[in-house]
Amino acid sequence: xxxxxxxxxxVLKANIKDKVFCPNSKGPEDEEIFPYxxxxxxxxxxxxxxxxxxxxxxxTLERNPKCSYVPDKLDNxxxxxxxxxxxxxxxxxxxxxxxxxxxGGTQTNVILSRLYPAKGLLFAFxxxxxxxxxxxxxxxxxxxxxxxxVLSAWQ
Numbered sequence: 416x417x418x419x420x421x422x423x424x425x426v427l428k429a430n431i432k433d434k435v436f437c438p439n440s441k442g443p444e445d446e447e448i449f450p451y452x453x454x455x456x457x458x459x460x461x462x463x464x465x466x467x468x469x470x471x472x473x474x475t476l477e478r479n480p481k482c483s484y485v486p487d488k489l490d491n492x493x494x495x496x497x498x499x500x501x502x503x504x505x506x507x508x509x510x511x512x513x514x515x516x517x518x519g520g521t522q523t524n525v526i527l528s529r530l531y532p533a534k535g536l537l538f539a540f541x542x543x544x545x546x547x548x549x550x551x552x553x554x555x556x557x558x559x560x561x562x563x564x565v566l567s568a569w570q
Contacts, residue, residue, distance in 0.1 A: 416473050418515035418526045424458040427466060429506040431455075431499060432482075451492070452499045456483040456506055460516055460525060468524045469514060476524065 434450040456469040470476045471484045478485045484502055486495045514525045 416529055416531065417517040417519060417522050418473065418529065420462070420518045421513050421515055422460060422462040422525075423511055424460060424469065424514040424525060425511045426506050426509075427457045427459055429454065429456045429503045431503055451486055451495050453479075453482040454484045454499050454503055455481070456503075458514065458525060460514075462516060465523075467516075470524060470526050472526055472528055472530050474530065475526075 432453040432455060434452055457466055458469045459465075460467050469483050475483065475485050484499065486498060512527070514527055515529055516522075516525045
């Protein structure tokens with residue numbers, strides 16, 4: 416992710432546009448399109464003072480660059496509309512919040528939350544690393560035991 420630096424964002428406007436279509440394709444056979452209200456949130460980036468669009472996560476930008484929030488597929492369109500209205504009212508209620516931006520300047524927008532924060536990646540790799548180290552240690556101990564057994568049988 417290029418959005419690595421945390422800063423404070425202040426909401427300038429949060430609008431719900433007309434329904435847009437979101438291609439939700441998990442594969443070539445599962446290509447469905449469903450309409451949903453488009454929430455657009457514009458914020459003032461305090462690090463640079465510029466007006467930029469806010470996205471929920473890194474995936475939101477890839478799924479639909481026109482909307483700040485892309486809902487999961489729900490069968491009930493009223494639930495989707497209610498959820499987006501709640502999110503819009505929360506942005507209007509809480510004007511300032513932490514967000515992430517790209518200090519390199521390749522992305523001119525910000526995200527609300529990162530999918531893979533550094534702490535989460537640490538814990539994701541810690542357990543497999545400990546298991547691998549434990550397995551290697553068991554193999555070394557078995558080989559030492561075999562060596563000592565052969566050595567004692569020879570004497």
